[in-house]
């Protein structure tokens with residue numbers, strides 16, 4: 001930008017007509033002579049005498065997100081900049097990809113300038129910076145496109161995730177990370193803990209594209225653990241590398257239209273048959289509904305009835321008799337939500353995960369991790385929404401005053417900030433406990449905490465979505481433009497109150513867990 005031709009305000013003013021149209025935005029001079037006919041906001045607004053040939057910075061930033069100007073197609077419209085004698089250059093550029101927000105409460109406190117943390121160290125900071133940069137540069141453009149067109153995340157992004165070993169990291173700390181180069185070596189596998197994992201998910205949440213987040217392997221994050229924990233050595237050796245390298249995709253297929261997630265009512269069933277050559281197979285018939293990533297999964301970690309009351313988990317590869325159909329939901333079909341049909345599918349008995357009839361144990365093992373992951377994403381997206389509302393309330397002028405000068409707006413902001421900080425602190429505390437406990441201890445001591453936090457986060461998220469919509473007004477209804485993040489959040493915040501266990505059930509679980517630990521001899 002430093003080599004730009006210097007153009008005076010007087011010279012810009014000479015270009016103020018149809019076919020010869022310049023404007024100044026943030027000290028840069030844009031030639032809109034051809035673009036004005038394609039301008040999504042129409043030609044008239046650009047030809048207005050208050051805009052054509054003038055400094056249109058204030059008008060521009062009250063109608064567009066700063067990211068518009070960062071697009072290469074629009075950068076090409078720049079023909080010069082105001083002389084150095086009157087300007088020190090652009091001040092309103094969008095932040096660099098890995099840059100932290102300077103907006104108060106725009107980042108978790110541990111990332112704030114001058115704040116410290118009892119839980120985070122230098123490796124978390126290095127990791128956060130690398131992940132933020134990667135997410136904004138590589139993932140965000142794909143996320144925005146896919147939210148709109150409903151396609152699954154591009155293979156280019158999956159390959160990039162695999163290259164940084166982000167897919168492997170989504171399964172938390174553990175032996176599966178041994179020997180891997182994490183985020184180009186920014187941290188060592190031995191350093192990786194639940195805080196690193198929470199950063200990864202939180203940063204995905206900060207993209208503000210909820211359907212895409214689920215499309216970006218949320219199904220895999222719940223579908224692979226039964227294989228990691230219960231797969232035979234042969235199954236593990238085949239499927240785990242395929243999934244980590246994004247060559248194949250896996251999902252979890254439990255819920256059914258007949259019974260939702262009430263496992264006792266599931267109807268999909270499997271019968272054991274022995275072929276003439278002595279090989280044993282399950283023959284699986286049934287349907288599954290609401291299966292995240294199912295439309296493009298190659299493997300289905302599936303729960304089926306085996307015998308009278310037995311429930312068994314097995315991994316079913318896509319093949320003869322397996323069909324998937326996209327289900328339309330209120331978030332983007334980029335999530336790959338599917339209705340799955342198994343029609344007499346032959347599954348080798350070696351694909352059984354865990355003991356026959358003990359499927360509940362296999363499924364339950366991962367519930368806490370799934371809900372904790374959802375807490376991380378909800379906290380990340382809530383933080384982004386708070387940041388957006390603070391920015392908007394500050395920059396938006398109504399009746400001659402900034403929006404934030406209205407006490408009712410400040411009241412909403414205060415509640416939003418209080419909620420996101422409460423959520424953050426509880427999440428960090430639980431994450432710390434996870435770093436200190438064995439898996440068994442986590443199941444015993446944290447199942448209730450995680451469930452109650454999820455109930456609290458999703459309730460807070462929905463209140464925050466309502467407040468944000470009031471602050472953004474009509475802009476919160478449009479999927480593009482200034483309010484695009486609020487629109488997405490308002491439409492999808494309630495999803496987290498359903499997926500992974502509905503709010504009421506989780507609240508109930510939290511209290512039941514507490515009662516389990518209640519000593520028998522306590523009295524008022």
Ligand code: HEM
Nearest residue numbers: 023030040041045046051056059060063064068074480481
């Ligand atoms: C480099 C110059 C400009 C570019 C590249 C540009 C680009 C765009 C784009 C991409 C949109 C669609 C926004 C969205 O929904 O995502 C838009 C909308 C709009 N633009 Fe521009 N624009 C420019 C300058 C201006 C200026 C100077 C004005 C001055 C008034 C203006 C007024 C509008 C209006 C009124 C809308 C509709 C906003 C809405 O639907 O809420 N634009 N512009």
